[in-house]
Amino acid sequence: MKKIALLVALIVIALAASACAGGSSYPSKPLEIVAPAGAGGGWDTLARTVQRSLETEKLYTQPTSVVNKVGGGGAVGLAYVFSKKADDYELVVYSPPLIINTLNKTFEQDYKQLTPLAKLITDYQVILVKADSPYKTLGDLIAALKKDPLSVKFAGASSPGSMDHLAIAKLAKKAGIDPNKLGYVAFNDVGSGLTALLGGNVGFMSTGVGEAIPQIEAKTVRALGVSSAERRGGVMKDVPTWKEAGVDVTYEVWRGIFGAPEMSGDAKKYWADTLKKMSASKTWKESLDKLQWVDAYADADAFSKFLAEEEKSYKELMTDTGFIK
C-alpha cells in the first residue's frame, strides 16, 4: 500500500515537473551537438567549446553532449543530422566544406535544408614560403606564377577543389592567372604539407593562419599574405593582406552552427538568444583567446545571407576550376 502511494506521489511529481517545463516548452530535453569529424579536429574542438560554454555559463540547463560522426569530410555527420529532421535538440557545426561538398556532390543532401543558427568564428588563409625562398613578397610570387603557373608548386592539406586549393584559385583568378593551371599538391594533413615546404619540395603553401602561427613565429617560414580584409594582430601584424599586395580578394574560413532541418520556431528563437549570450560570455571569449580563433558572431539572418553569398562565390570559383561540371 505504502509502495503504491509512493508511486502515485512520484508520478504526480513527475507530471507536475514536466508540465512546468512544458509551459515555456523549450528546452526540456538533453542537447546533442554533432561534430561531423573525429575527436581533436577543428569541428570537434568547436563543438566541444560550444558545449563547455553553454554548460559553464549555465545557458542550457539540460544535459549536453557532443557526438562525433566521422567520415567523408562531414558527409556522415550530415546524413545523421538529416535523419533527425524536426528534432529541436540536434545541433551541428560546419565550415566552408559544407557548401563545397554540396556543390561538388560529395554530399547527397542539400545543406540549405539545415537551420542556420549563427556564424561563430573565422580563420583566414595565409600563403607561406620557406624562410630562404626567393619570393620576398606576394608580388614576386604572383609575377612568377603569371609567367608560368606550374613553375611554383604549392601544398595544401586537403584534396584539390577544397579550401586550401580554392583560396589560391580565387587569388590567382583575380590576379589574372588561369586558376586551372595551378600546380597544387594535396597532402593528408598540415604537418606533411609543412614538411614538404620546409624540405623545399614545394614552392609555397596555402593554409589557415591558426596552423601557421608556430612556424611564422619561429621564422622557419615567411608569410607573404593573408586573406583577411584588414591586417591581423600579434605575430601576423607585419603580414600584408592580399588586397594590400595588390589583389583585391578576401577569403574566409568561417565556422558556424546549425540546427537540424525543420527546427521549430520556438527552438530557433531560443538559440538566437542563447548563442548571442554565449558569444559574449567570458568562457567563450577566454576559449577563443586560447585557441587563437577570431570572433565572427553573426545572427541567423546575417548568417543565412552570408551563406547565400558564399555559395554564389564558390559556385563561380568551382565552375572556373572545373570542380562543378
Place this chain on the structure above:
Amino acid sequence: MNFFDNLAMGFGVALTPLNLFYAFVGVFLGTVIGVLPGIGPMTGIALLIPITFGLPPTSAIILMAGIYYGAMYGGSTTSILVNAPGESSSVVTCFDGFQMAKKGRAGPALAAAAIGSFIAGTFATLMLMLIGPWIAAFALNFGPPEYFALMFAGLTVVTSLAGRSLVKALLATTIGLAIATIGIDLQSGVPRYTFGNPEMLDGLEFLVVAIGLFAVSEVIVNLSDMRQAVQERLSIKGGLWLNAEDWRRAIPAFTRGTLSGFFVGGIAGAGAAVASFVSYGLEKKMSKYKDELGSGAIEGVAGPEAANNAAAGGAMIHLLCLGIPGSGTTAIMLGALLMLGLQPGPLLFQQNPQFVWGLIASMYVGNVMLLVLNLPLVGMWVKILDIPLYLLIVFIILFSFLGVYTMNNSVQDLWLMVVFGVIGYLLRRFDIPASPIILGMVLGDLMEQAMRQSLMISDGNLGIFVTRPISLTLLLIAVVSITNPYWKHIGRGLRKLLGAA
C-alpha cells in the same frame, strides 16, 4: 655542462609530487586505452584536453605524453592474448604474440613486449635529448619521393609474411592494396569504390579489417570445431618471465627493432604501424631463428614492439623540435600545446627550457613507471587465458565488437568486421596468409599518394625517384632485398651461359 644542468633541472620538474602523479595517471590511462581496442591514444588525448585546461602546461604535456607511450605499451596486450590488436601499431604483434600464447607462452610474450617498449622508449628519449634538433633537420629531407621509396621498400616485407607460398602472399598484398584505394582520392577529390555510401568515403578503417581478419576469424575457426574448443584451454606452460634462451634471442631483436623503428617512424615520420611491419621484415631476414617466425618466435614480438615505441618517441622529436606533428596523436598534442600558450618548434628549447627538459625527464620516469606497472600485470593478464577456450571466444567477440564500435560509433564498421572475419576464415582454409592484406592496406594509401605527389612536383617525370640520393638508396635496398634469394641461381645461370658460350 649546460646539458647536465638542463637535465638536472628537468628532473627537478619531473620529480615534483604533482608531476609524478600526472605521469602516473597518464601512463595508467594510456595502458588502459592501449588495452581497449578501438579507443586509441588520439581519441584518449582529445577527450582529455578540456581537463588539461586547468593544469600548468608542463603537467598537461606530461599527462598527454604518458597516455601516448602508455598506449604503445598496452596495445600489445590484446594482440597477444586474444589476437585482437588494441592499436594499429600492434597488429604485427598478433603474428607471433598470439602463437606464443597458444603455446602457453603468453607470459614471456607480454614481458618481452613491455621490455622492448621500455628499451625503445628510453632510447628515443635519449636521442631527443642528445640530438633532437639535428634529427629534426634531417627529417625534412624526407619529401614525397623519399616516402614513396620508403613505402616501396616496406612492401618487400611481404616476402617475410609469405609462409609457404610467395604467390599467395602477393595475392593477399594485392587485395590489401586494392582495399587501400577505397574512399575519396586525395589527389583528385573523387570517391573511389564507395558505392554512394557516405561511411565509405574515408576508406576502410585498418583496425576494422585487422580485427576481422585475425580475431573474428579465430572465433569462426574455433566454432567450426566446437568439440575441441570445449576441452581446450591455453593454459600457461613454463614461467611467466623470459628465460635465458628468451633473453639471448630477444636482445638482438630489441636492438634491431629500436634502431629500425626509430629510423622509419622517428626520422622518416612514416608512423608506428609501418615501423612495426619493417621491424618484422627485418627479423625475418636477420634473425638466426627466422624459420620460427610466424609460429610463435619471441623475436616477432620483441622487434615490432620495440619498433613502435621507438617510432612514438621519434614522433615527439618532430613535434617538439619542428612544431610539426609526425602522427595523428602528436597533431592533437600540438593543438593542446598551442591552447596552453606554448609554441612548439625550434624556439621551444630556448623559450621554455623548463617545459622541454621537464618533459624529457618525465619520459624517462614514465617509461620506468610503465615497466613497473606492466610486468606485474602480466601475471593477471595470463589468467584470462586460463579459462576454457569456448569461454575465451566470448571474450574475443566482446573485445572485437566493443573495440570496433567505439572507434567511430559506426554499426557499419561492425558489419565490415564480420565480413572480414568470414573472409579471414576462408583465407585460412585456402592457406592464404592474411597479414599481407594488412601490409598492403597500411602502405598502399601512403605509397600511392606519395607517388602522385612526387609526379605532380616533377611534372610527371619519373626520374624524381632515382635522382634524389635518399630515395635512390631506399629503392636500391628494396631491389636488393627482393632479389637476394635469387642471386645464387642467377650467378650460377650466368656462369653456365658463359661457360656454354
